[in-house]
Amino acid sequence: MSNLRAPGSGHLYCTLKDDTCQIRAVIFRSTASRLRFALEDGLCLVTRGKVTVYEPRGEYQIVLEYAEPKGLGALQLAFEQLKQRLTAEGLFDPARKRPLPYLPRTVGLVTSPTGSVVRDMITVLHRRCPNLGILVVPVAVQGEGSVEQIVEGIQALNDLELADVIIVGRGGGSLEDLWSFNDERVVRAIAASRLPIVSAVGHETDVTLADFAADMRAPTPSAAAEAAVPVLSEVLNRLGELDNRCRQAMVRRCADERRRLALCFAHLARLRFTLLAAAQHVDGAVLQMAQALRNLVKRRREQVHAATHGLIAASPQARVHHGLTFMPHLFARLCKVMGHQLDRRRREVEACMDHLHHLSPLAILSRGYSIVESLPDRRVIHEARQVEIGQDVLARLAQGQLRCTVRETISDPSV
Structure with a gap:
């Protein structure tokens, strides 16, 4: 196949060729919608159709009524193509997968209500955990309408929130029988589930896209039941062992704490005597400090008293009073000396004036x-x-x- 074209009408146009010749081909929309795989250039096909003439160009063409990949079935090709596309989107990324709850209270089964599969899973679940709640969502697992029922069953369990884990499964069969679990809608519903899902489709050799999208893949439905629920008796035995170990550990811990408490009491007794001795030392230090403060205050008072007497003795008030008694006599002497000095200076100025006048x-x-x-x-x-x-x-x-x-x-x- 080459020159593949897909206009908005829904019809497909291409060229079929071999090593020596080629011819145009057309696949009308009604036929193209029934193809289970995607056509692409370079694909080798086994086809069936009828030869017609396209009158506007006067060319022969083949109107294809059936097409299947050569050497690979249409379902297998569609499986590989869808797997590659969903892998590129990250739906199969291991980082998205969630761990299963260790001890679920209720398990939801999305499977056919008839047949040995549902009975085997219920038997295994009750044998491993007799008080486990089981919620069966009956769906068709193959044929027309099975895809919608499986998707609605998964969504219903998520909406009701009555289950802790979901098992989606059926018995073995051909690729066509298992094809509902390769449908893109089922794969996306499993990937979008808020509850962890275990995929148990077919036998151990059967592989579906639901296995890649689920949080865990089980080789058989019975193995899925065993993986989803632990054996209650083993859990109880384990709890009994842990209870005994906890009791023993608590007894040992209590004994250790008693010994530590006794040592603490002994240490506190020694600490009490140490504190009493320190308190006595503090009392003595307080008394010495009080006496030292009293002595210091006494010395400072004596120093202040001596300084006060010295200041009184050195006060300038007496000197000022003594000096005021001599002020009139000194003022009179000053006035007399100043008069003599002024007369002498006046005579000197007159002499200088006469000399200057002559010159x-x-x-x-x-x-x-x-x-x-x-x-x-x-x-x-x-x-x-x-x-x-x-x-x-x-x-x-x-x-x-x-x-x-x-x-x-x-x-x-x-x-």
Whole structure:
């Protein structure tokens, strides 16, 4: 098969070929819906159909009415394809599997109500645990409608929550007889169950997809019953042994604790004498501390008393009072000394003023002299040659100033 096409109409179109030739083929929707496996390119098929002519293209084609994989049955191929797909989804992951309860109170059986399988499982369950509750959900395990009944039985036990573990099983048979337990709906119902499920389908050599999805696979229904429920007598014997061991352990533990308690009492007696001795030592230390505090307080009071007398003796109040009696006399002496100093300083200042007056150029000007300055730079003129004829000069007198114009310069001072 090659060039497989699946349009929305539901019909399948492909090409069938061998080493030397090829021909178009069509599988109508009614036939395709009955196929138990998925078609894919490269699949070798054994087919049956009738040859027709597709008039729009004038080509021969085969309308297939039956198809089966060559060398592998359709059911087996469908089994492998569905197994691969569900494995990829993680439905068979061992991490999803849950442990079975150790001692369930009620076991749910999803199986056919007739036949030896249900009787064998009930017999084994009652033999191993006589007071066990058994809830049988009767379903068809093969044929039309069996898939829906198995799925509804599993869901009903989960919804009622009356069972602790579920066993889904049937007797042996052909692949077609066991096919209901390879249906995807049954596999997904087992994987989605909140209660742990034991799969017991067929004999030990029979393998179904329900075995992979269940939390535990049993080779036979009877083995499933044995795996789901322990032997009650063995459990009781084990509990009796554990009870004896617990009693013995408690007796030994009580004896050990009594010995430890006696040692603790002895230790407490020694500790009591130690505490009494320590208390006596503490009392002595307290007395010594009280006496030391009293002595320290006494010494500090004596020191404070001595410091108080010293402060009184060194008080500046007496010195201040003594000093106040000498203040008027000292003030009078200070005023007298200051008067003498002021008179001496006044005479010295007057002498300096007379000396400065004699040295002042203003005193010279009062005797008829003058100071001549050039204009406009106001430089003092010492020689006649420092000015020119027609130049303005300024003559400073003892009283006032004269602005003069040079009409003639005479170099000889005797003229």
